Amino acid sequence: MKKTVYLFLSILLLSLYGCIRSEDNIVEVTNPTPISTKKGTVSGKVMAKNGIKPIGGALVFTFDSQNKLYHTYSNSAGDFTLEAPEGPRKIHIQTGDGSNFRSEFTITVPKTDNVVASANLTKLNQVANMAYVKGSYDEIEDIVTGLGYLVTEIDYNDLKVMSTLSQYDVIFLNCGSRGQSHSGTSTPNNDTEVYDNLATFVSNGGSLYASDWDVAYLLGGNNNTPACNTSGGFIPDALMCSTSTGSATTYTNCAVSNVNLANALGFNTLDIQYDLGSWQKIISYDVAFWEVLVQRNNEALMVRTNKFHSTGAPAMPVGNSANSGWVTICHDDNGTPVTITVNQSDLQAHLTHGDSVGSCTGVSTSGNIYYTTFHNHATGNIGNTAPILQYVILNL
Template structure:
């Protein structure tokens, strides 16, 4: 009888232990793991500009992820299991900008990552179309990165643009003197190629009058029914009715962006009149990142795709043996990361899935700002926002 009683107690204990499950350490603080800390600051390639909102993570032998995010001043502190590992630093989905640092985590000790090792490397190939009112290329260069100038005519050749991961479309890049045509709204090849580019994973940034590349128009978008474009008017409608002046008290409505920047309000200077005001947009398609009251001023989507577009390799990232996946956590706070494809089987066994956690798995991102990226005067707090755009496309 006593032996049966002890056997029952033993079985009960085993069942209780097994009920804890096998969650990743980040959701199961009760699991005893010897750890140390990794600390440092994330910088742009220039070595001086701190990068906020960067994902910093390591993995253990079971493909469990230990992660944190850099603060607005670039600093991070990550608790990780002891031993030799790789510290990953990524922005966006990690496809275009990332850094990998071999590290040794020491039990109950803090290891400082040098500023030289924590610089964010450019993986993407970037291009821009020169504009009359914007110079996003200057901001790219100031961060220590490079972009290749391409012409409006180059946009007509899918073989030319498909070699890039990101294309920046400056405001005023569709004037007749630059395009060599008086009717760019009829350039069906340009719109078809941009659609194919995004559908196959390329990302776009356009500002102000460059909305014509997205929704149609000549040098700009004069009404919601402008001819051309590859994004339907029911998804986005703009009209060039903005007046020159300062928009005060604008709000950074996206939490991740505000955290990365270290501020959530700003004044925006619209240095030229007739800027594109967003009339209507589909909130299921676009995320609003910056707004004035209920008026969107900066939007983003990762949902664009056209199933009729041809499948074609786009960009440099597809050729470097890395893939983008969604790491699933027990808490549901899933994170998008880019990993070496050799590690995929272990992540798949862990329950992770191919493609980013949000948006279409094979499509790129589109960012649009109603404000300029290189205004005549000081662009103020819009500067850090545009730096964020560059690094998170």
């Protein structure tokens, strides 16, 4: 009998152990758990400076007080929805690594609700100084200005003056620019000043875009590059061979082989019209050096790299003074690397978090080189290559 009474009392005490009385309320005692951060969302549409063209593939991000990154990307229509901790948050919008085009604004994120950022906040601002060399068959400057951005014309002889080049972050080399007047220089493949300056420019963070015949700036040649291992250029011959052997034709079902580019564009196949004979075909390339962005079967049509660096290039500041005080870093997002550009004042917090200075890929001090076998024409016959070139402009 005593054992039965003892068992009954034990069960009764155990049933009461999980509760305590606090004034007139019964409070269940549980193991304490950390309070999770309340989150809301910010939505909007990333637009070019002209307020008309939506920008796909833009990185939109913010941080919490522990330097945790919250990020997303705009879709091909420019739309984004970013999850973020509640309260006042600085929202960053960047394309490329953020050193040439970026915007930021502060907005209050509501708890478990959405706030829409107004269109004037989400326009992508130009930070870079950009220049172009006029060409015979290409006018990419029209695309730049059509987006609402600024670009300055320079000429072939300006490429020989490093103090001129160092003013710019981005230089566009239009197809046929080497066929312009060179002030008595009839053999550009011997212009070592140009090649040395371009090598120094890229090694110190400047970015280049060249199209079609202007691969000669990279690999050598006069108006174009007629054969492999042509004299001149600043990229070693082993890294690419291009010859001016393309014939007038239309390439159908070309593949956008880079996933980020395809997502930004909203399509992954396109037709490309080559309406001029003797365009530059990429015969071979080093897959460890070049990334293929657009191709037809196994033929590369658009490539890029940020892995060029000349060990003999002098170190010097390149680009817009507005970039001073900002630094490009590789942010560690729970094991996933994300390249962003942040204010110098925030750098130490990022380094403490485990981030590192420089892009997540390539050489930390080097800029990008984009090369396309196609280009835009003065006649406007560019089709779906137009949004590709817009992407190039914003991601150099």
